[in-house]
Every structure is written in structure tokens, then in C-alpha cells.
Amino acid sequence: MTEKTEINVLGCGSSFGVPLSHDIWGNCDKSNPKNQRTRPSILLKKAGKSILIDTSPDLRKQLIDNKIDNIDSVIYTHSHADHIHGINDLRAISLINKKKIPIYSDDITLNILKKSFSYLFVKDENHGYEPILIANTINSKFIEINGFKIEIIKQNHGNIDSYGFIFDNKIAYNLDIKFFYDENYLDKIKGIKCWFVGCLRYDEHPSHASYKEVIDWTHKVNANKTFLSHMTAHIDYDTEYKKLSVGNVFPAYDGLKLEI
Numbered sequence: 262m263t264e265k266t267e268i269n270v271l272g273c274g275s276s277f278g279v280p281l282s283h284d285i286w287g288n289c290d291k292s293n294p295k296n297q298r299t300r301p302s303i304l305l306k307k308a309g310k311s312i313l314i315d316t317s318p319d320l321r322k323q324l325i326d327n328k329i330d331n332i333d334s335v336i337y338t339h340s341h342a343d344h345i346h347g348i349n350d351l352r353a354i355s356l357i358n359k360k361k362i363p364i365y366s367d368d369i370t371l372n373i374l375k376k377s378f379s380y381l382f383v384k385d386e387n388h389g390y391e392p393i394l395i396a397n398t399i400n401s402k403f404i405e406i407n408g409f410k411i412e413i414i415k416q417n418h419g420n421i422d423s424y425g426f427i428f429d430n431k432i433a434y435n436l437d438i439k440f441f442y443d444e445n446y447l448d449k450i451k452g453i454k455c456w457f458v459g460c461l462r463y464d465e466h467p468s469h470a471s472y473k474e475v476i477d478w479t480h481k482v483n484a485n486k487t488f489l490s491h492m493t494a495h496i497d498y499d500t501e502y503k504k505l506s507v508g509n510v511f512p513a514y515d516g517l518k519l520e521i
Contacts, residue, residue: 264408266432266521267306268455271323273490273513274298275461276343278319280494287494295498295514299323300343301436301491303457304332305428310407312336314426314434320347324354327516331358333407336399337366339423339437340373348378348394355393363395365406367424371396399424416441419468427453432521433484435459436491439468447481455521456482457513460489462496472496479510488513 272278279298280286289296300317304327313335317323324330332354338344355362366374374396375382381394404411414425416438425435433450436459441447450456458478461469469491470478479487487510489501501512 264307266409266429268432268517268519268521269304269306269327269329270457270488270490270513270515270517271302271304271327271329272299272317272319272515273488273492273517274300274515275491275493276300276341277493279492285494288500289494289497290499293498295512297515298492299515300347302344302347303434303490304329305409305432307429308408310334310409312406312409312428314338315344316347316351317343318346320350321353323515324350330354332362335362335364336406336411336424336426337364337370337374338425338434339367339418339421340370341421341437344437345370345374348374348381352381352390352393361393361395363397363406365397365399365404367422368398369421371398414441414443414446421468431455433457437469439466439470447478450484451482452484453482454485455519456484456487457490458487459491460496460512461491462493464495476505476510479505480508485509486511486519488517 299319302315302317305312311333313332380388380390382392409428412427416425417440418437423437427433431454433456460475463472465471490513498512
């Protein structure tokens with residue numbers, strides 16, 4: 262029997278979150294708690310082991326809200342601030358559980374993390390903190406972490422690249438993406454059990470696919486369940502749910518839990 266994977270969406274907002282500062286909600290109905298979006302992060306758990314994708318600036322709140330007291334490893338999509346700046350919140354996890362946490366990323370992301378958060382990796386006489394992270398560079402298309410078999414997908418994100426992931430051939434995660442370098446990628450994941458895909462806003466954007474492009478992708482992939490993530494305040498939960506759920510496409514929301 263195949264081990265089930267628990268999915269916990271910690272955050273599905275874009276870089277500003279929803280609401281934005283100054284209590285700006287855009288098109289989102291502020292009375293619907295599913296429109297309250299923190300910055301993007303997700304936790305996968307299988308056989309008692311977990312992988313966190315990205316450390317959003319809202320990580321502390323996300324861990325508290327979702328009653329998460331342990332993280333076994335972290336894998337990063339790319340180096341943008343809304344995906345890495347909560348890394349310091351791993352200190353509490355490490356100290357309470359008395360362990361170092363392995364992280365995995367490309368060289369660019371790892372170098373930025375080591376430069377900006379050096380105290381998490383090496384002990385320095387200026388601060389005296391014990392390092393809490395173990396750095397691992399992703400240099401293969403296929404890796405295994407905590408029993409998860411992971412395929413690494415390099416994808417375009419405007420003037421940089423980001424990583425997408427396929428976990429155990431049943432969960433795909435492609436958030437910050439303008440286009441796929443692999444023209445056959447959508448065919449590759451066709452009919453997959455669960456797909457999380459970035460859907461920033463309705464208009465064109467230099468580093469994210471447009472709403473129309475993303476919805477066209479979802480029709481082609483026809484996953485058992487597709488969830489839109491990395492959404493700005495342009496995209497209202499109920500509006501999209503009513504339009505898309507008939508095709509098993511749903512807007513994600515913070516705190517969403519699934520078992521695949």
C-alpha cells in the first residue's frame with residue numbers, strides 16, 4: 262500500500278500577502294477568511310517525516326497557526342525574499358528539537374542565504390550562535406529526501422530561474438513561473454493526483470504567467486485536483502471557486518489540508 266502524503270498549505274499569497282499593508286484587499290472579499298493569504302509556503306509529510314517548501318516571511322505565524330512543532334528538511338524554489346526571509350524562524354524548531362535542519366537549494370539561492378543569514382550556517386565570534394542548518398546544493402534532476410522521491414523542474418521566472426518539484430510522481434508544485442523550459446512538461450504531469458500552480462493575477466506580468474495561460478495549463482494537465490497559489494489581492498476566493506471548481510480546479514487557501 263502506497264504511503265499517504267499529508268499536504269498543509271501554510272501560505273498561498275504573493276509577495277505582499279492579502280490584505281496588503283494599509284488594509285488593502287483589492288478584489289478580495291475581506292469577510293471571507295480564505296482571502297487572508299500569507300506569503301507562499303507548504304509542508305508535506307509522509308511516514309512521520311516532513312519537507313517544508315520555502316521559508317516565507319510569515320513562517321512563525323504559519324507554524325503557530327498550523328500547530329507545527331517539527332520540520333525535518335527544507336527545499337527552496339528560488340531566492341526571492343517572499344520565499345526565503347522567514348529562514349530565521351527555523352531557529353526555534355532547531356533549538357526546541359535539539360537538531361540541525363538540512364536545507365536544499367540551487368547554488369544561487371544557497372549563496373544568498375549564506376551571505377544574508379551566515380549565523381545559521383557557521384559560528385562567528387561576533388554573535389556566538391550555534392549554527393542550526395546543514396546546507397545541501399541540488400545538482401541532480403532527481404533527489405530523495407526523507408523518503409520522498411523528488412524530480413527537480415527548472416522553470417523560467419522572468420530574469421531568473423526557479424525550481425518546481427514533482428513528489429513521488431503524484432504531487433507537482435510549480436509556483437513562480439513565466440514558462441516551462443520543457444515544452445512537454447504539461448504532458449508529463451497530465452492526470453497527476455495533485456498540482457499546485459502559481460496564478461498571480463489576471464494581467465500579463467514579466468515574471469509570472471497570466472491567468473489565462475495558467476487556466477489553459479490546468480485544462481491540459483487535467484489533474485485530479487489543481488490548486489491555484491501565489492495569488493494577489495486581484496483574485497477573490499469565491500469568484501474563482503464558482504468558476505473553476507466544476508473542473509476540479511480550486512483556489513488554495515491558508516490552512517488547507519489534504520491527504521494524497
